[in-house]
Amino acid sequence: MDFKIPESIIVAFIEANFPEARQTSSGEYHFNTPFEKDGKLRLYVNPEKGRFFDQKRQVGGDFSSFVAEYLDVPYVEVAMILIKDYSNRTGEDIDFKEVVEVKKELELPEGLHFFHEKKLGIIGKKAKRYLENRGIEPSGLGYVYKSNSDFHKRIFVPFYENGKMVYFIARAFDDNPFRYKNPDGLNTSEVVYNIDHIEDEVFIFEGVFDALSMKHQIATCMLSNSLKRDQAIKILDKMPNRITFVLDNDEDPKTRSIIERSLNKNIKLLMEHKSPSLQLDIFIYRPPEEYKDFNEYAIATGRDHILYEDCEKYNPRSVKKLVEGIRWGQ
Template identity: 25%
Template sequence: MSSQEVNFAAVKQAVAMEVVLRHYQVDDLQGGHSGRYRGRCPLHQGEGRDAFHVDVRRKIFHCFSCGAGGDVLDLVALLNQCTLREAALQLQDWLPGAATGRERPSRQRVTKENTCDNPPLRFLLRGVDGSDAYLAAREIQAGTAARFGVGFYRGPGLMSGRVVIPIHDERGRLVAYAGRAVDGRKPRYRFPAGFGKSQVLFNFHRAAATRSDTVLVVEGFFDCLRVSQAGFESVVALMGTELYEHPVQLLRDRFRRVALLLDGDAAGRVGRDRVAARLRDLCEVCLIGLPEGRQPDQLPEGELRQLIEWAMKSY
């Protein structure tokens, strides 16, 4: 069977509704009698706490508020805002047995084994608004937002009402969206369940495509956007303060020098020293200090550019 062929019946049979609910973090459901649950609708994000009804045994759902309903495949398509075919192909990536119906994987298999490899997404979020006021407040220019595909997402699903940031692997394949809350909601950042952050350096595929033998390493998405906007296209983000084994290999194999520009707080300094220790035997390491308590994305663009240029010349 070609990887592009879809056996819809086999996919529906192989995929458990519980797996889909867990993957999209639809976990605030009540009930459970005879496999029936209810809770807040993950599609329209309404305030009603019991509008969304799901029967995990029959693999069907219905929202009595927004009117959405259907089977497990319909739910994935609505959450991803994609076609049924794209949803089925995505499920086949998660669950190889779903292509033929021969295998019914356990919940653990989906959340821990398949998704740790970050398979490419087969859908794009549509209607992402790069001109949102939140981005302007963070001094992200429209051109930068467009280049990175960042913007406010008003559609249905896990990332609804958040600024979404597309995440790619080292080959440039879209593997996830992160969602940044803009209204004080928790968590501040949301990642898809099962996303293997340890396997990815944000923006590595763009940095690797430059001619530079030096790469700047920052902590967060917006640090990365602001550094790139300041004129330094060879920049990646750890999405935290940890540098894992696969990203170490990516940096070692592509760049001669790594410049660490982590936050100017205690966690940033500890993380910077830990990352530097991992890299020193593999490549040249440059440490760039920030004022106490400051982050790269909090500095005026001219000051940020001057800081980086001065540090580079000093090494």
């Protein structure tokens, strides 16, 4: 079960356990990390977002993970402990769902097979060949073969967070005009592909197949041309020093204009939510004009990486103006 703890309970927990905590003008709470005390208020919690970042240890995540470590209890017990001890509810008959927002569990499609699990049949070989033709390693991926399934004849790309599968993308590998099918009832704006591997730097693409095309650098994707707030926060929690946005080349001028405007909004979002202590450089990479996206470029050239000298640095002064509401580059 996954859950979101209400802001009031998070604040009550902080005030009860960390009397030195100070609330900032942005609503964050700063207090001493209980794991490596040094007398400095370098553990940050945002109650509204339910996120924490321990600057001393350079780790962050959802608030329930912090509570589980602090109390030395299993993650699944955190919600009930917080409800009983830190909510304003009394009595033993506490309705869990009234206090905590319970998130829908991920359901895996029937007929799912991972490429490494078994000897491939005709459909499995066809799916693997599709990936190989697109220059993508099948390791860690799967395919679905179940005639009555909505995910029939689709490549299965899992998303993990803290080692747990939390989402997936299913991409048709035949002539199905509906290329992508995602799990119902789950919000794509809350997941970040490859989040567990993001460290000092990351390349951000629009689509997952572009991200899969990188072999030697860490890549993620927005699943659209717009970075969502929860995605931005999770990426920033990893404290990267360098983020590179990799753009698509669309033939339609209107679509290109939308991509450029979305880029500005994405960078503005990152700058609004990043920690003041984070030294972050943002870069932009555009594949050569003759290729519509990075995957097509990687297939044609065999280059599965991006050189720093091929990237354009985003001007920090322009970012500052953008945050203030002035459109960059105009």
